[in-house]
Amino acid sequence: xxxxxxxxxxxxxxxxxxxxxxxxxxxxxxxxxxxxxxxxxxxxxxxxxxxxxxxxxxxxxxxxxxxxxxxxxxxxxxxxxxxxxxxxxxxxxxxxxxxxxxxxxxxxxxxxxxxxxxxxxxxxxxxxxxxxxxxxxxxxxxxxxxxxxxxxxxxxxxxxxxxxxxxxxxxxxxxxxxxxxxxxxxxxxxxxxxxxxxxxxxxxxxxxxxxxxxxxxxxxxxxxxxxxxxxxxxxxxxxxxxxxxxxxxxxxxxxxxxxxxxxxxxxxxxxxxxxxxxxxxxxxxxxxxxxxxxxxxxxxxxxxxxxxxxxxxxxxxxxxxxxxxxxxxxxxxxx
Amino acid sequence: xxxxxxxxxxxxxxxxxxxxxxxxxxxxxxxxxxxxxxxxxxxxxxxxxxxxxxxxxxxxxxxxxxxxxxxxxxxxxxxxxxxxxxxxxxxxxxxxxxxxxxxxxxxxxxxxxxxxxxxxxxxxxxxxxxxxxxxxxxxxxxxxxxxxxxxxxxxxxxxxxxxxxxxxxxxxxxxxxxxxxxxxxxxxxxxxxxxxxxxxxxxxxxxxxxxxxxxxxxxxxxxxxxxxxxxxxxxxxxxxxxxxxxxxxxxxxxxxxxxxxxxxxxxxxxxxxxxxxxxxxxxxxxxxxxxxxxxxxxxxxxxxx
Numbered sequence: 199x200x201x202x203x204x205x206x207x208x209x210x211x212x213x214x215x216x217x218x219x220x221x222x223x224x225x226x227x228x229x230x231x232x233x234x235x236x237x238x239x240x241x242x243x244x245x246x247x248x249x250x251x252x253x254x255x256x257x258x259x260x261x262x263x264x265x266x267x268x269x270x271x272x273x274x275x276x277x278x279x280x281x282x283x284x285x286x287x288x289x290x291x292x293x294x295x296x297x298x299x300x301x302x303x304x305x306x307x308x309x310x311x312x313x314x315x316x317x318x319x320x321x322x323x324x325x326x327x328x329x330x331x332x333x334x335x336x337x338x339x340x341x342x343x344x345x346x347x348x349x350x351x352x353x354x355x356x357x358x359x360x361x362x363x364x365x366x367x368x369x370x371x372x373x374x375x376x377x378x379x380x381x382x383x384x385x386x387x388x389x390x391x392x393x394x395x396x397x398x399x400x401x402x403x404x405x406x407x408x409x410x411x412x413x414x415x416x417x418x419x420x421x422x423x424x425x426x427x428x429x430x431x432x433x434x435x436x437x438x439x440x441x442x443x444x445x446x447x448x449x450x451x452x453x454x455x456x457x458x459x460x461x462x463x464x465x466x467x468x469x470x471x472x473x474x475x476x477x478x479x480x481x482x483x484x485x486x487x488x489x490x491x492x493x494x495x496x497x498x499x500x501x502x503x504x505x506x507x508x509x510x511x512x513x514x515x516x517x518x519x520x521x522x523x524x525x526x527x528x529x530x531x532x533x
Numbered sequence: 534x535x536x537x538x539x540x541x542x543x544x545x546x547x548x549x550x551x552x553x554x555x556x557x558x559x560x561x562x563x564x565x566x567x568x569x570x571x572x573x574x575x576x577x578x579x580x581x582x583x584x585x586x587x588x589x590x591x592x593x594x595x596x597x598x599x600x601x602x603x604x605x606x607x608x609x610x611x612x613x614x615x616x617x618x619x620x621x622x623x624x625x626x627x628x629x630x631x632x633x634x635x636x637x638x639x640x641x642x643x644x645x646x647x648x649x650x651x652x653x654x655x656x657x658x659x660x661x662x663x664x665x666x667x668x669x670x671x672x673x674x675x676x677x678x679x680x681x682x683x684x685x686x687x688x689x690x691x692x693x694x695x696x697x698x699x700x701x702x703x704x705x706x707x708x709x710x711x712x713x714x715x716x717x718x719x720x721x722x723x724x725x726x727x728x729x730x731x732x733x734x735x736x737x738x739x740x741x742x743x744x745x746x747x748x749x750x751x752x753x754x755x756x757x758x759x760x761x762x763x764x765x766x767x768x769x770x771x772x773x774x775x776x777x778x779x780x781x782x783x784x785x786x787x788x789x790x791x792x793x794x795x796x797x798x799x800x801x802x803x804x805x806x807x808x809x810x811x812x813x814x815x816x817x818x819x820x821x822x823x824x825x826x827x828x829x830x831x832x833x834x835x836x837x838x
Binding site for chain 1: 734735736738739740741742743744745746747749753754757758831832833834
């Protein structure tokens with residue numbers, strides 16, 4: 199399998215008056231061709247900033263550093279803004295959370311679909327138009343040709359997100375970053391859009407980074423999962439491993455929050471993780487999850503925790519041994 | 534778009550009708566027109582004679598219909614003072630006002646919009662501060678004073694521009710600057726506010742995510758949405774300029790419609806005042822109509838309304 203995206207020690211720091219906010223702290227991951235990586239975590243854990251950092255679309259005051267940041271072997275870290283713009287929308291495209299506001303109200307769908315291709319590829323407006331029609335049909339929009347002349351306000355949220363997906367595909371990118379693409383949509387539409395994304399990803403053999411806080415989505419579409427907490431990846435592995443044998447206490451806690459039909463008793467308490475995410479301003483010592491962890495001991499607050507590898511390649515950021523972690527996972531599953 | 538245009542047109546015609554009633558009734562609100570024409574020393578008989586001569590003794594609605602009927606054909610009667618047809622009088626003054634208003638509006642737009650854009654691109658920078666200072670000065674300077682200062686400076690101390698009159702295009706430079714500068718601040722501040730709001734919009738991020746050139750993002754995606762409120766305000770400002778700036782036209786001795794309005798009010802020249810009020814108001818009606826259409830062209834969401 200060929201690597202499309204490789205990220206090593208990506209950091210995003212945002213200087214604030216009260217100190218530096220370490221929003222993304224040394225995260226490393228990779229995405230292969232035709233692979234879906236889900237980045238999971240709660241609001242504010244740095245998952246959206248991670249995607250913006252990859253695209254080079256961070257707010258101007260945010261500082262991005264990385265030991266390695268390559269797309270298809272090309273180093274993104276050394277590119278200037280113009281070179282980065284050549285890659286955005288061409289080799290790497292992004293789908294955003296808010297389909298209602300992500301399209302420009304003043305221009306037709308056709309215009310906004312075509313412009314990325316006209317910018318990056320040597321095509322004439324007619325060819326771009328043909329491609330737009332082809333992709334609108336691909337994303338399941340009927341009467342595609344007549345839609346081109348419509349404006350965003352004439353389309354529903356689900357349709358707009360389909361348009362956004364088609365827009366991301368215009369130049370046939372190697373990698374798609376989707377930042378909670380279904381959060382703003384009705385539940386029934388969510389499933390359709392997810393299936394669509396998964397199918398298109400398979401068909402065009404793209405890499406897909408899907409950012410979400412919805413573990414139901416992860417279970418359905420992910421190949422691999424990275425769980426983020428407080429700006430770090432706390433666990434990473436194949437979707438089977440993560441769901442069957444979550445090693446990190448945070449992942450175990452997350453999974454306990456999902457009711458399972460037929461298994462979770464009616465009226466039983468749904469799981470929740472007590473406590474609050476620590477502030478990421480200034481230096482953070484020890485494990486970020488220690489204050490909420492049911493298994494924490496004194497070393498957790500003082501020792502910086504590295505990712506350790508369990509058998510099977512699953513990685514987790516915890517001081518507990520593999521045996522102890524597996525024991526906790528079994529107890530969590532039966533609790 | 535056609536339905537929208539039709540609705541706007543009907544609305545504009547209704548407003549025009551209301552204005553015609555108002556400007557006609559002004560004649561009677563200002564007191565007895567016959568007495569005003571006859572003058573202070575006239576006897577009752579003379580006033581009565583004038584009343585029948587001008588037809589003021591007939592029912593008001595009949596007088597109105599006659600007046601409107603003639604006005605539609607371009608006949609506003611004769612000026613009491615100049616003795617010439619009012620239409621001819623106004624038409625002779627309009628080119629001066631049109632030239633002044635057109636160039637002042639162009640000046641204000643050419644200065645205001647780019648400064649607003651730059652100020653929004655670098656908020657709180659030195660450029661933004663300079664633009665803000667220019668705006669505050671523009672709003673604070675009384676235009677008659679600014680006009681006089683320009684005349685002193687460029688008319689006499691460094692005599693490169695003619696200080697008064699309307700014979701050549703050089704005569705219009707100083708009035709244009711004064712009148713245009715007065716309208717610049719609001720256009721600039723509106724552009725800045727609009728740009729700041731639009732630049733943080735999600736669709737700007739989408740445009741950048743497509744890898745579009747910064748100039749495409751700025752001019753195609755941002756500016757078009759940002760100038761929508763500017764268009765409406767510019768139309769009102771332009772209407773104000775077309776109404777003729779009495780101060781500017783007086784200071785620079787430009788014989789435009791504003792100056793004519795001032796003269797006619799002083800002389801109680803009713804047919805001229807009536808006609809001018811109607812003409813000025815119709816300028817506004819037409820401009821509002823045009824700016825509505827312009828906004829609908831800029832923002833497709835308006836077209837359905």
